[in-house]
Amino acid sequence: MAEPVISIKDIKKVYRMGDQEVHALRSVTVDIQKNEYVALMGPSGSGKSTLMNMLGCLDTPSDGSYILNGSDVSNLSDDELAEIRNKEIGFVFQTFNLIPRLSSLENVALPLVYSGMRKSKRLDRAQSVLDSVGLGDRVHHKPNELSGGQRQRVAVARALVNSPSIILADEPTGNLDSKTSIEIMALFEEIHNQGNTVILVTHEPDIAEHAHRIIRLRDGVIETDVRNESIVSALKHS
Numbered sequence: 071m072a073e074p075v076i077s078i079k080d081i082k083k084v085y086r087m088g089d090q091e092v093h094a095l096r097s098v099t100v101d102i103q104k105n106e107y108v109a110l111m112g113p114s115g116s117g118k119s120t121l122m123n124m125l126g127c128l129d130t131p132s133d134g135s136y137i138l139n140g141s142d143v144s145n146l147s148d149d150e151l152a153e154i155r156n157k158e159i160g161f162v163f164q165t166f167n168l169i170p171r172l173s174s175l176e177n178v179a180l181p182l183v184y185s186g187m188r189k190s191k192r193l194d195r196a197q198s199v200l201d202s203v204g205l206g207d208r209v210h211h212k213p214n215e216l217s218g219g220q221r222q223r224v225a226v227a228r229a230l231v232n233s234p235s236i237i238l239a240d241e242p243t244g245n246l247d248s249k250t251s252i253e254i255m256a257l258f259e260e261i262h263n264q265g266n267t268v269i270l271v272t273h274e275p276d277i278a279e280h281a282h283r284i285i286r287l288r289d290g291v292i293e294t295d296v297r298n299e300s301i302v303s304a305l306k307h308s
Contacts, residue, residue, distance in 0.1 A: 073140060074101040075235055075267050076125065081134035083120050083290075094120040096290040097134070102269070104235070107262045109270045109281035116287040119240075122271045126159055126238045127151045139235055156184050160229030160237045164244035166221045168213040168228075174200060175209040178227045185232065199227040203257060219250035226257060230266075237261060240271045255280045 083095040095117045102108055112118040123129040124136060127143055130151070136144045143154055161167075168177045179196035187195070200206055203223045213221050222242060229237055239258065243251035259280065262268045272278050279298065286293045 072104065074137075075104045075106075075139055076100070076102040077135075077137040078124070079135045079137075081121075081124060081131045081136065083117075083124070083129070084132045093290055095124075095131070098287075098290070098292055100285065100292065100295065102267065104267055105262070105265055107258075107268045107270075107280075107282040109272055109278035109284045110287065111272060111275075111278050111284060112287035112293075113273070115289075117290040118271055118287045120290075121287065122238065122240060122269075125236075125269060126161060127155045156181060157232065158235050160232065160234040162222070162225050162229045162237065162239040162242045164241035166213070166225045166245075168221060168224060170213055173210050173212055174205060174216070174224045174227075177213070177224055178231050181228060181232050196227070196231060199231050200224070202230070203227045217250070218246050219253055222246060222250075222254050223257065226254075226261070230261065234266075236267045236269060238269050238271075241273070242270065243272075243274070243277055251277070 078098060078100050081095055081098045082093070085092045085094060098121060110118045110121060120129070124131060127138070130146070131144055134144065135142060138154065139158060143151065146154065169180070172180070175193060175196050178200055179192040182192040182195060197206070197209060200209055203226055205220060205223050205227065208216060208220060213224070216224065243254055246254060255277065258268055258270070270277070270281055278284050282298050283296070284298055285295045
């Protein structure tokens with residue numbers, strides 16, 4: 071079997087609150103292969119947000135190792151983590167996190183500024199990704215001129231613009247109505263079909279059902295890690 075794109079071994083995360091220790095993650099081990107589609111679930115306080123922060127290189131473990139695309143990122147400095155994040159990981163957030171004064175095109179092109187690409191090339195790339203998420207005709211609109219679903223499509227395009235190895239989505243439908251949620255989940259399915267590894271953090275079972283593998287956390291440990299047989303068998307017969 072190929073090397074996993076993510077390999078986490080015995081990850082622990084301890085936060086100190088005054089003289090108390092809070093064990094957010096207690097010895098979590100998980101491998102994720104390239105082009106998997108994984109949902110992380112769990113109640114509030116289960117450790118799923120902490121694990122997402124680890125996977126996204128937004129935080130480092132207190133103990134254990136994290137190998138991302140063959141590189142150990144467990145003990146990198148903040149600057150090194152920022153570089154890895156920009157190259158390897160595309161983030162999609164519940165609140166979209168778009169810059170209000172920038173157009174869709176400028177919001178999507180923003181991550182490319184740090185890669186040193188010249189402006190005309192950045193805008194060409196941003197246009198092409200916006201086309202791919204069905205927003206090619208909204209490139210000059212600012213976030214307040216777009217619907218919630220369109221804003222999330224801009225956020226998805228921004229996550230894709232650097233061609234990252236992993237798309238990490240944190241409650242991506244949390245602020246959307248059910249019809250728009252279905253459209254956004256269809257977009258994630260498309261992104262996965264194009265070869266991306268997709269990791270979705272959600273507390274909604276119907277959203278998690280779109281993933282091919284569901285990992286549930288409770289009290290800082292993995293409670294279950296199962297293949298979503300209904301999706302996997304449907305794909306086999308399609």
